[in-house]
Amino acid sequence: MEGGPGNYYLATAHPFERQPPLSGEVRCDVVVVGGGFTGTAAALAAAEAGASVVLLEAETIGFGASGRNGGQLIPGLRWSASHLKREFGLERARAVHDVALQAVERVKARVAKHGIACDLKPGHLEAAWKPAHFAEIRREADTLVRDFGRTGLEVVERADMARHVGTDAYHGGLFDAEGGHFHPLNYVLGLAAAAQRVGVVLHEGSRARRITQNGAVRVETAGGTVVAEQAILATDAWTGDLKPRLGRFTVPLMNYNVATAPLGDLAQTILPSDAAVADSRFVLNYFRLSADKRLIFGGGERYRTTPPRDIGGFVRPYMEGLFPDLSGVAIDHGWGGVVSVTANRLPHLGRDGAILFAHGFSGHGALLTTLAGELCAEQLHRSSRGFDLLAGLPHRPFPGGRLLARPLATLGLLYYAMKDRL
Numbered sequence: 001m002e003g004g005p006g007n008y009y010l011a012t013a014h015p016f017e018r019q020p021p022l023s024g025e026v027r028c029d030v031v032v033v034g035g036g037f038t039g040t041a042a043a044l045a046a047a048e049a050g051a052s053v054v055l056l057e058a059e060t061i062g063f064g065a066s067g068r069n070g071g072q073l074i075p076g077l078r079w080s081a082s083h084l085k086r087e088f089g090l091e092r093a094r095a096v097h098d099v100a101l102q103a104v105e106r107v108k109a110r111v112a113k114h115g116i117a118c119d120l121k122p123g124h125l126e127a128a129w130k131p132a133h134f135a136e137i138r139r140e141a142d143t144l145v146r147d148f149g150r151t152g153l154e155v156v157e158r159a160d161m162a163r164h165v166g167t168d169a170y171h172g173g174l175f176d177a178e179g180g181h182f183h184p185l186n187y188v189l190g191l192a193a194a195a196q197r198v199g200v201v202l203h204e205g206s207r208a209r210r211i212t213q214n215g216a217v218r219v220e221t222a223g224g225t226v227v228a229e230q231a232i233l234a235t236d237a238w239t240g241d242l243k244p245r246l247g248r249f250t251v252p253l254m255n256y257n258v259a260t261a262p263l264g265d266l267a268q269t270i271l272p273s274d275a276a277v278a279d280s281r282f283v284l285n286y287f288r289l290s291a292d293k294r295l296i297f298g299g300g301e302r303y304r305t306t307p308p309r310d311i312g313g314f315v316r317p318y319m320e321g322l323f324p325d326l327s328g329v330a331i332d333h334g335w336g337g338v339v340s341v342t343a344n345r346l347p348h349l350g351r352d353g354a355i356l357f358a359h360g361f362s363g364h365g366a367l368l369t370t371l372a373g374e375l376c377a378e379q380l381h382r383s384s385r386g387f388d389l390l391a392g393l394p395h396r397p398f399p400g401g402r403l404l405a406r407p408l409a410t411l412g413l414l415y416y417a418m419k420d421r422l
């Protein structure tokens, strides 16, 4: 079996002292539930604005998707610029797009301000799987530049793709200098450490069992209770456990990554410009180099919640299909995580009384979550235009209620995956 030792990021995480579970009753201005990108960014920003903040994490900081993802920093939302324009008209589309794009600067600013050592590197490439996808990419680049004032984009012709990626599988691509990649677990641990330095009290091993509001918000764990004026729910795929009504807006999908052994000189052949790459397939392949020159590769489709017995063996054919040079290369790590997906693939932010929430980043959360967390923190004490714009995105719960939502969503995904193959 391959990829045995699990999550590469855990094996290369910076030390972070284990935080004690919540015990007894504590009072504060703001309680944040969930210690991923969203929760730590929200807690940090709320404390910087002067609030007393307690953060409750069920397991350990970064235990969820934030400590397991592909580390690809992809600017913008899942909707293309033309889709946004069609749905909202140019003015609103631009406003939404501009807010989403702020995520890039906000992440960079956090890394710089707090000196977070997370191997942040610039450059992201969207690679066209079919000629029609490349035509679409060209149109999208035109719209982004002409109507949305985007800079840093370069349409890469098929003949030039070798500058970025060592496979001839792709028909061209879009290079985005604003995108990039990072070590996600070290980023979230860096945010948590920065939050502690401005007074946030962190409790790990503190699963919120119940959240209620009656003027104040009460969050109960097995060992204690937090009573706060306001709360931020940053529990992404687990939001439905605490708020079943909100849980209906997302379905959880499993996704798997591997890290090869360090590639040495081969790394330069596979990814010469060291950009992160995601392709345009519906069930996409996405990959990048780690700081120690391993290929971190995510790919493949699996619609069951149970992990494959052999994650390395499951992902390997997708990786070797693109890079035959990697045939037989050792896979040192294999791990999975839950991606929380909304019906329209846009994040779902909002307010329920004194509880703000942000979830359903749909595989695009590595950048958007810092933004979402910070906008939630802003919204606590003043009306935030950015929060309002994202909270105004149209959302519907998945059809089928708790029992049928997942199978129905799976059927939809199978349909699109099949279209990719035909």
Ligand SMILES: Cc1cc2nc3c(=O)[nH]c(=O)nc-3n(C[C@H](O)[C@H](O)[C@H](O)COP(=O)(O)OP(=O)(O)OC[C@H]3O[C@@H](n4cnc5c(N)ncnc54)[C@H](O)[C@@H]3O)c2cc1C
Residues within 6 Å of the ligand: 033, 034, 035, 036, 037, 038, 039, 056, 057, 058, 059, 060, 061, 062, 063, 064, 065, 066, 067, 068, 069, 070, 071, 072, 073, 074, 206, 207, 208, 209, 234, 235, 236, 237, 238, 239, 241, 242, 255, 256, 257, 286, 298, 336, 337, 338, 339, 358, 359, 361, 362, 363, 364, 365, 366, 367, 369
């Ligand atoms: C395998 C994989 C690959 C991905 N690749 C990419 C990528 O390359 N680029 C990209 O942009 N996005 C990617 N994503 C998506 C991205 O990781 C997520 O959108 C993002 O991490 C969500 O962050 P979050 O803080 O909202 O949620 P999470 O990181 O999931 O954090 C939620 C936290 O809440 C805690 N929690 C849950 N319930 C409770 C409770 N009741 N009480 C207390 N705590 C609780 C959990 O333990 C968890 O730590 C990927 C996701 C996965 C799984």
